[in-house]
Amino acid sequence: MNLSLLKRGARATVETVDSSHASDAIAQRLREIGFVSGEQVSVLAFGPLGADTIAVQIGFTRFALRRSEAARVRVSLQSA
Numbered sequence: 001m002n003l004s005l006l007k008r009g010a011r012a013t014v015e016t017v018d019s020s021h022a023s024d025a026i027a028q029r030l031r032e033i034g035f036v037s038g039e040q041v042s043v044l045a046f047g048p049l050g051a052d053t054i055a056v057q058i059g060f061t062r063f064a065l066r067r068s069e070a071a072r073v074r075v076s077l078q079s080a
Contacts, residue, residue, distance in 0.1 A: 011042045
């Protein structure tokens, strides 16, 4: 499942970041800021209606990602 498909308040574990090619700058940057296998991520909020942003938290850090960026992050849902 992709991070962009999670509902608000959902928690998941990062599996991988999809790359379109070896020198994919966006995928590399996502990995650098903490989206690596095994990390816990939660969805905090979505931008206003029509907005393209998703607020997520990984560790103690919060990020605003575009949906296209969040769609690159493969996650598995955590059990409730």
